[in-house]
Amino acid sequence: TICKEVLKKVSKNKKSLPFQHPVIGVPNYHLYIRYPMDLSKVNIKLDTLEYRDANQFAADVRLVFDNATTFNDEASQLYKDANDLKVKFNRDFNGELKTRLAKKVESKPKAAVGEGEAGADRGAVEG
Secondary structure, eight states: OHHHHHHHHHHHHGGGGGGGSSSOTTTTHHHHOOOOOOOOHHHHHHHTEEEEEEHHHHHHOOOHHHHHHHHHHHTTTHHHHHHHHHHHHHHHHHHHHHHHHHHEEEEEEEOTTTTTTTTTTOOOOOO
16 A cells, blocks of 8 residues: 555665654653654554554654654754654655556546536526
């Protein structure tokens, strides 16, 4: 699926290593981060079909990186890596969606000439 493919691409990036597992043992982390999320949890939720759609998946991936930029200082490498990964994820995710949508549109059979024109205003109400 598109979600698995994009998650795999993000996970292969060496910058993603700190985001692969839950944050453990960091003082005050849970005081600042209300909804912890990591890439392993996203993968589990994909495997157990917990996402209703691709947008829910994307929201969780973005949450991973948003949490990192919320908790870490802008000058830190973690902040910069999280920001870079989020930009790459958005580009890859949106690009894949557009590509798949374009393929679906191209694969639909073309309507015959004149088909759908007759009665096109059937739903119009005159008044």
